[in-house]
Amino acid sequence: MWEEVVRAAAGDSGAAGVLDRLDSAQIVYCQSWPYDDPVGRLVDRIGGGCAPRHRCYSGIGGTTPQVLVQEAAASILRGETDCALVTGAESLATVRNLKKAGDRPAWSFRDPEKKPFPFEAPFHPAEIAHEVFQAWLTFAVFDNAWRAAHGLRLEKHRAGLGEMWARFNAVAVKNPDAWFRTPRTAEEIAVPTAVNRMVGYPYTKYMVSVMDVDMAAAVIVASHETADALGVPADRRVYVRGWCYATDPIYVAEHDDMARSPAMEAASREALRVAGVGIDDVAHLDLYSCFASSVNFARDALGIADSDTRELTVTGGLPYHGGAGSDYVTHSIATMADTLRADPGGVGLVSGVGMHMTKHVFGVYSTAPPARPLSPPDATGVQAALDAGNHRTIVDAYSGDAAVVAYSVVHGRDGAPDWGLLVLELPTGERTYAKALDSDFLLSAERDELVGQRVHVQSGGSLNLVRT
Numbered sequence: 001m002w003e004e005v006v007r008a009a010a011g012d013s014g015a016a017g018v019l020d021r022l023d024s025a026q027i028v029y030c031q032s033w034p035y036d037d038p039v040g041r042l043v044d045r046i047g048g049g050c051a052p053r054h055r056c057y058s059g060i061g062g063t064t065p066q067v068l069v070q071e072a073a074a075s076i077l078r079g080e081t082d083c084a085l086v087t088g089a090e091s092l093a094t095v096r097n098l099k100k101a102g103d104r105p106a107w108s109f110r111d112p113e114k115k116p117f118p119f120e121a122p123f124h125p126a127e128i129a130h131e132v133f134q135a136w137l138t139f140a141v142f143d144n145a146w147r148a149a150h151g152l153r154l155e156k157h158r159a160g161l162g163e164m165w166a167r168f169n170a171v172a173v174k175n176p177d178a179w180f181r182t183p184r185t186a187e188e189i190a191v192p193t194a195v196n197r198m199v200g201y202p203y204t205k206y207m208v209s210v211m212d213v214d215m216a217a218a219v220i221v222a223s224h225e226t227a228d229a230l231g232v233p234a235d236r237r238v239y240v241r242g243w244c245y246a247t248d249p250i251y252v253a254e255h256d257d258m259a260r261s262p263a264m265e266a267a268s269r270e271a272l273r274v275a276g277v278g279i280d281d282v283a284h285l286d287l288y289s290c291f292a293s294s295v296n297f298a299r300d301a302l303g304i305a306d307s308d309t310r311e312l313t314v315t316g317g318l319p320y321h322g323g324a325g326s327d328y329v330t331h332s333i334a335t336m337a338d339t340l341r342a343d344p345g346g347v348g349l350v351s352g353v354g355m356h357m358t359k360h361v362f363g364v365y366s367t368a369p370p371a372r373p374l375s376p377p378d379a380t381g382v383q384a385a386l387d388a389g390n391h392r393t394i395v396d397a398y399s400g401d402a403a404v405v406a407y408s409v410v411h412g413r414d415g416a417p418d419w420g421l422l423v424l425e426l427p428t429g430e431r432t433y434a435k436a437l438d439s440d441f442l443l444s445a446e447r448d449e450l451v452g453q454r455v456h457v458q459s460g461g462s463l464n465l466v467r468t
Helices: 002-012 038-046 064-077 092-100 125-129 135-149 154-174 186-190 224-230 262-275 292-302 318-322 325-341 379-387 439-445
Strands: 024-027 054-057 083-091 198-200 214-222 239-247 284-286 347-354 359-366 400-411 417-425 431-436 454-460 463-467
Touching: 002 038, 002 083, 002 214, 024 038, 024 064, 038 054, 064 083, 064 214, 064 239, 064 325, 064 347, 064 359, 083 092, 083 325, 092 214, 125 431, 135 154, 135 198, 135 292, 135 400, 135 417, 154 186, 154 292, 154 318, 214 224, 214 325, 239 262, 239 379, 262 292, 262 347, 262 359, 262 379, 284 325, 292 347, 318 325, 325 347, 325 359, 400 431, 400 439, 417 439, 417 454, 417 463, 431 439, 431 454
Parallel strands: 024 054, 024 083, 284 347, 431 463
Antiparallel strands: 083 214, 198 400, 239 359, 347 359, 400 417, 400 454, 417 431, 454 463
């Protein structure tokens, strides 16, 4: 799959000899299969005169492809690189189907060394104790905080999520590369049913990102001079106009304001500044859409109102286009390139989100070259300002009264509520997690606003339980 899309990307450039000019080859981390030397094996498959001196196999996260692209662009600006490849692929649907059949992949060049999954930060003891692992749970926690901050009633919020996702779905239906092209109404998406069970309140199955897809994408980044030398036609060129990466706190309860992302706000502002455009100049968007909260936070960060008629995706989003592990944004960049070629002079923006609302990146693209020489963003200054802001301390064990900052309710595969996760603020201003197990409490949490309410918690060692 890597080889196929790389050759397709080279052909899509409209020029010959592109792969022989590569001096950088970067592959997005692959969850489907542990190759012994991913980049080397790909270069061997490409063959010919392809012999990039810079080779990189990335880490994980939804920001990764855009980060690789912008690092290649920065390297070009420094005169270190002329032509770079970024590609990624997953065959997680095939892996899953083999597993269901009691089989497993038997693919080539397996790494003889069993390497651990490249987590970027250790798990927090309090998050381990309270099962704060799954993204569909943590992003749901953020979305409930967002709903409360915006003063939305619970049912109105869920209906709004259905309406937003129906627009994403409509884009996927028209996208021949999307994994799920079944048309779905807002009601079908928002209302829990036997086939669309509630997963983590307020998210149903049709609202969550799907990684079990077989997908690949590739992007080639070159200097203007190299594109000229290769003979890339003007109508095939899409320019990287601006970018910025920034991070919020690592752990969920550390976020001072759980209804917004300061890093999204700062990174998007800097990316647009570098590009020399404002958000009103951006005609095409692909906001990272693993879950609704990532879209809602990005809309707020960019100042995109509910009344804005621009589509928020060019692919259909991770629940419907499909989220190929850490590689989705390679697809959004490639799709954005096609979108901009069809709208010469238009401006497009893509975003990426990694970990539990921690890592954020924005990239701005256009078929029109920048009016002035491009300078990299002040990412260091942006991050320093963010790090100087507030973040909350997490207390592992706590007994007493506390205020609910955010929460979600986990549902079992039968669709019934199973347990609840609460992020609580203590009288000291510190934060802790707690589990709720009482069935009546869980039902009320999906009917009445729980954010801002006070609950009583009792600690039993490392586990805090809500007492009703």
